Each structure stands twice: as C-alpha cells, then as structure tokens.
Amino acid sequence: MKNLKSTFIIIPTFLLLLLSIFAFNNDNVNKVDFSERIVVRQDTTFDAEAALAELREKIKGRENEPAEDVYENLEILNQMPAGRFLNIMNRAFNNSLGVSCDHCHNPDSWESDEKPTKQITRDMWKMVGTINQELLANIDNLQSERPAVNCTVCHRGEIKPSFSIK
Ligand code: HEC
Numbered sequence: 001m002k003n004l005k006s007t008f009i010i011i012p013t014f015l016l017l018l019l020s021i022f023a024f025n026n027d028n029v030n031k032v033d034f035s036e037r038i039v040v041r042q043d044t045t046f047d048a049e050a051a052l053a054e055l056r057e058k059i060k061g062r063e064n065e066p067a068e069d070v071y072e073n074l075e076i077l078n079q080m081p082a083g084r085f086l087n088i089m090n091r092a093f094n095n096s097l098g099v100s101c102d103h104c105h106n107p108d109s110w111e112s113d114e115k116p117t118k119q120i121t122r123d124m125w126k127m128v129g130t131i132n133q134e135l136l137a138n139i140d141n142l143q144s145e146r147p148a149v150n151c152t153v154c155h156r157g158e159i160k161p162s163f164s165i166k
C-alpha cells in the first residue's frame, strides 16, 4: 500500500520533469534555427555616394521633372520628382535593407531589370501600398491618424527580415 502511494507521486513528478526538460530543449532549438536564417548587413564595396553624385550631375536642372521623363524604365515611381527619386534609392532602399545599389542594379545599366531583386522591390512597394491603404486603414482605434509601415519596419537593415529580436 505504501509502495503504491509513492508510485502515484514519483511517476507524475518524473513525467513533469521530463516534460519541462523537453520544453526547455525545444525552445533552444527554435532559437538556433531562427538566428541561422538571419542574413545580416551585406558586405559591399560599391560606392553609393559616388554613383549618386554622378547621377545627380547627369540630371542637373531636371530635379523637379517627373521621374518618368528623366529615367528610362519605371513602373512604380513614375510621378516622383527626379531628384527625390534618387533619395528614395539611397534611403528607402539601400539603408532599409542594409545593401548598396548593386544589390538591385548592374551599375553599368541602371535601367536594366536583370537582377530579380529589382522586380521584387516593385512588388514590395505595391505590397506596402496595400498594407497601408487597405489593411491598416481598416483597423479601428489605432494611435496614429494615418498608421503606416515602410521597408524599414520589416527589414531593419537586413535583406531578410528577422523572426525574432536579437
Ligand atoms: C532594393 C532595390 C534597389 C536598390 C538597393 C536601389 N535601387 Fe535603383 N531602382 C530600383 C527599382 C525597383 C527601380 C525601378 C523603379 C520603378 O519601376 O519605378 C530603380 C530605378 C533606378 C534608376 C532609374 C533607371 C532608369 O533609367 O530606368 C536609377 C538611376 C537608380 N535606380 C539608381 C539607384 C542608385 C544610385 C542606387 C543606390 C544609391 C539604387 N538605385 C539602389 C531598385 C533599387
């Protein structure tokens, strides 16, 4: 009788211990997997400042014209002033992904679509538009009058957004 009683205590205690060890290990495995997926800032030697200076010189006097009149192959930023267009390339694209211009471009041919990342960026731009104009706009009781996301909200200087806080 005494033996049976202690079995009732020992077995559940043992199972509980096993379960907590398993849960703890499982948690660690997840953390390792996630951090291995993260791609941190890309090392690049491409000189974005020099490229921007050259392009600014090339469009001098036309900064306020619509980008589509100044550049050759546009689908999303057509109406943006040509000068501001280059700021978007630098701040919104380079900085938010932690890359340089050559991540999306062959710098010998800016108008070319040869790198898939350039078309991905057009699709990301449209996705951001949908999130802001259709999805966020329909959530009631948010703090901001016009709540919005941009590239940095997800990418935070990384090519591939992280799943966990580092
Ligand atoms: C994350 C991707 C990405 C990065 C990084 C990027 N660009 Fe772009 N760039 C694009 C996309 C997309 C377009 C086309 C925009 C459109 O379709 O309206 C474009 C278009 C251009 C054009 C117009 C070419 C033409 O004649 O059609 C120039 C010039 C340009 N980029 C320069 C730069 C420079 C300089 C940098 C670095 C400071 C840079 N880009 C970084 C994605 C990128």
Ligand code: HEC
Residues within 6 Å of the ligand: 092, 093, 097, 117, 118, 120, 121, 124, 125, 128, 149, 150, 151, 152, 153, 154, 155, 159, 160, 161
């Ligand atoms: C809601 C979150 C979110 C926002 C906002 C967002 N992205 Fe992304 N982006 C992602 C995810 C997720 C991926 C896919 C990563 C993968 O391959 O698993 C991605 C991938 C990319 C890639 C491909 C990277 C590569 O080299 O493989 C580019 C380029 C990119 N995004 C550009 C942008 C730009 C530019 C913006 C702003 C206009 C933007 N993204 C906004 C979530 C986002």
